[in-house]
Amino acid sequence: xxxxxxxxxxxxxxLLTGGHAxxxxxxxxxxxxxxxxxxxxxxxxxxxxxxxxxMEVSTTIYPDSAWRVPIFHSAFENSAATISGAEAAxxxxxxxxxxxxxxxxxAFGGDGGTYDIGFQxxxxxxxxxxxxxxxxYDNEAYMNTGIQRSGATxxxxxxxxxxxxxxxxxxxxxxxxLTAIVAAHGVPYxxxxxxxxxxxxxxxxxxAVATEGPCFLNILSPCPRGWRHDPDVTIQLCKLAADTxxxxxxxxxxxxxxxxxxxxxxxxxxxxxxSQQRFRHLFAPKNEHLIEEIQAELDAKWGQxxxxxxxxxxxxxxxx
Amino acid sequence: xxxxLKKDEMKPGGIGQGGSMERRYTGSWRTFVxxxxxxxxxxxxxxxxxxxxxxxxxxxxxxRETNMHHCKGCGICAVExxxxxxxxxxxxxxxxx
Numbered sequence: 001x002x003x004x005x006x007x008x009x010x011x012x013x014x015l016l017t018g019g020h021a022x023x024x025x026x027x028x029x030x031x032x033x034x035x036x037x038x039x040x041x042x043x044x045x046x047x048x049x050x051x052x053x054x055m056e057v058s059t060t061i062y063p064d065s066a067w068r069v070p071i072f073h074s075a076f077e078n079s080a081a082t083i084s085g086a087e088a089a090x091x092x093x094x095x096x097x098x099x100x101x102x103x104x105x106x107a108f109g110g111d112g113g114t115y116d117i118g119f120q121x122x123x124x125x126x127x128x129x130x131x132x133x134x135x136x137y138d139n140e141a142y143m144n145t146g147i148q149r150s151g152a153t154x155x156x157x158x159x160x161x162x163x164x165x166x167x168x169x170x171x172x173x174x175x176x177x178l179t180a181i182v183a184a185h186g187v188p189y190x191x192x193x194x195x196x197x198x199x200x201x202x203x204x205x206x207x208a209v210a211t212e213g214p215c216f217l218n219i220l221s222p223c224p225r226g227w228r229h230d231p232d233v234t235i236q237l238c239k240l241a242a243d244t245x246x247x248x249x250x251x252x253x254x255x256x257x258x259x260x261x262x263x264x265x266x267x268x269x270x271x272x273x274x275s276q277q278r279f280r281h282l283f284a285p286k287n288e289h290l291i292e293e294i295q296a297e298l299d300a301k302w303g304q305x306x307x308x309x310x311x312x313x314x315x316x317x318x319x320x
Numbered sequence: 321x322x323x324x325l326k327k328d329e330m331k332p333g334g335i336g337q338g339g340s341m342e343r344r345y346t347g348s349w350r351t352f353v354x355x356x357x358x359x360x361x362x363x364x365x366x367x368x369x370x371x372x373x374x375x376x377x378x379x380x381x382x383x384r385e386t387n388m389h390h391c392k393g394c395g396i397c398a399v400e401x402x403x404x405x406x407x408x409x410x411x412x413x414x415x416x417x
Contacts, residue, residue, distance in 0.1 A: 006365040010378040018374040018390025019344035025394035029372040059341065066341035198369045224394075232395030232408075235370050 002041045002206040004199040009037050013068065015046065020066040021058040025231020027221035027238070028055045030195045031137045032108065035217075036069065038202035039104045039133075039209050046104050047086055048072070051079035051118050053110030054144040054223075055137065077117045080125035080134055083107040087130045104209040105132040111152035112142045115178050126185040126214045133208040136178070137221040147226040151176040154246075155297070156290050157278045159226070164281035169290055174297065182216040183252045190216040191251035191260075196238035200260055204251060220247045228277030237275060244272040245302040256312045259305060266302070269295045342390075346373065350393030352408040354386050360405035367397035367406065 003009065015036035022029050032055060039046050049072040050056045056073055059066040074082040083105050093099040107125075109118050114136040122134060141159050142148040149159040154175045158164050162171035182190045189211045193201040201219065208215035220238055224231040241247035242261055246269065249261040270291060273279040282290055361383070368376040368383055375391040377384045386397075398406040 006369055007381045010365060010368065010381055014374050016374055017339045017342040018387060019341040019346055020373070021344075021346070022372060024349060024372075024392035025396060026372050029374075030370055030396075033371075033374060034369065061341070061344075064341040064344065065338055068339040070338070195370065230395075232399045234372075234394070234396055235400055 002038075002210070004038070004202045004206070006198070009202070012037055012040060015040065015068045016059070017066045017068065019064075021061060022054065023223075023225055023231070025222075025224045025234045026054070026058075027139065027195060027223065027234050028110075028137050029059070030234070031135070031201075031219050031221055032059075034195060034198050034201050035106065035108075035135055035205050035219075038205035039106060041206060042102070042210075044102045044104045044209065045069070046106060047083075047090075048106045048108060049074050049079050049082040049086065050108040051110070051113035052076040052144070053113050054139070055108060055110065057144055076113050078121045079107045079109045079113060079118055080132075081121040083132045083134075084121075084125045084128065084130045087132050091131075105130075106209070107132060107134045109134070109136050110142075110144070111136060111138040111140060112144075112150045114138075115151035115176050122182075122216075123185065126182065126187055126216070129213055131212055131214070133205070133215045133217065135205075135217045135219060137219050138178075139221040139223040139226060140175070141223070141226050143223045143226040152178070155294055156273070156282050156287075158228075158281065159278070164287075169287045170279075170281060177301075179216070179218045179252075182218075185214075186255075187216060188213045189251070189253050190218075192218045192220075192247065192249055194220045194238040194242055194247055194249060196235045196242070197249065197261065200249060207251075207253075226278070228280075229275060233275070240267070240272055240275055243267045244269050245298055246272050248302065248305055250305060250309075256316060257305070257308050258312075259309050269298055346390055346392055347388050350388075350391060350411050352393045352395060353388070353411050353414055354391065354393065354395070354397055354406050355409050355414060356383075356386060357405045357407075360403050361401075362403055362405075364402060366400050366402060370396055370400050372396065 046069040087105045149162040156170045158170045164170045191204045222234045222237045243263045244267045250259045373390045375387040395408045
């Protein structure tokens with residue numbers, strides 16, 4: 001039986017070794033460790049693919065690999081297509097009786113490789129209904145190549161291609177809501193998680209790998225270099241993101257949405273913006289109005305989530 | 321630097337073996353060293369699950385001394401420890417503590 005008890009999980013083999021070249025305090029390896037620990041339970045083996053990105057370049061420096069699972073480095077745009085092929089071959093082998101045993105197919109991608117460049121292959125794989133789990137570690141920009149803006153970069157954030165200055169206030173556009181876009185594909189399970197609640201994250205991974213069909217996990221991954229924060233507050237920032245509702249933790253299972261964490265007191269977004277230097281320019285007098293805008297947008301999003309959850313609960317009660 | 325596989329030991333397009341990055345030494349990246357007080361430690365494993373460098377070994381459900389071969393000194397463990405059993409000390413000044 002799958003467990004999220006840390007004591008029990010600590011007996012499991014560590015599938016991502018140290019010695020990789022991710023920056024100190026990077027959120028990515030924490031997420032990968034937690035995902036791999038959770039996915040290998042119930043006698044499952046893991047087969048992974050990873051699109052080009054921070055985690056790929058730092059964990060697979062030729063000729064070494066930090067992964068203790070079979071891993072395929074695909075190009076930037078086709079992590080999901082690669083895992084589709086592997087999963088289709090596995091199904092064929094199983095049908096022919098040439099292989100027995102359970103395999104969890106997991107595709108990893110950064111936000112660039114998921115929100116933007118890899119979106120077509122992800123969308124295709126979701127639509128074809130392969131039995132795999134896609135894990136996006138979202139660090140909100142193209143960090144690997146030097147902090148360029150992506151579809152996941154939030155409004156107002158500084159990046160090298162959305163700089164702040166006398167005219168520009170950082171990125172002008174809002175962040176793409178990819179979890180909602182994936183949910184619109186009608187997948188059986190998709191969720192948002194964060195490494196500051198490892199047991200919640202690992203429960204979601206276990207649910208995803210045990211679910212037949214395509215599943216999607218969107219996980220917030222702080223980046224000390226790109227977000228401009230100290231490396232030791234990585235996990236605290238995740239907590240703050242959940243408390244300010246910048247990164248709500250929720251899951252959508254067979255169309256029913258449930259929020260996994262509701263902050264007792266919703267903190268103002270100012271605290272989130274203040275915690276990272278990439279938002280520093282927003283506190284200049286000429287940009288102050290943007291903070292109000294960001295707060296209003298977040299409140300609207302959070303309100304929509306709460307309303308959707310209440311609606312889904314009502315529907316369920318009616319159908320009973 | 322660890323010993324790398326020879327050219328003829330590798331499969332075309334592939335890498336030598338999984339987990340071989342373990343041999344690489346990233347301890348030199350550190351500015352601060354985590355010092356764990358095992359008398360205060362309550363073995364909750366909160367540090368182990370959030371270590372980005374898999375540098376906190378756990379045996380029989382109990383954490384052991386941090387692996388200084390891999391630890392990059394990010395300090396996440398010290399911040400996350402609920403009983404403040406881990407302190408970050410500047411590299412080379414551990415003995416003064």
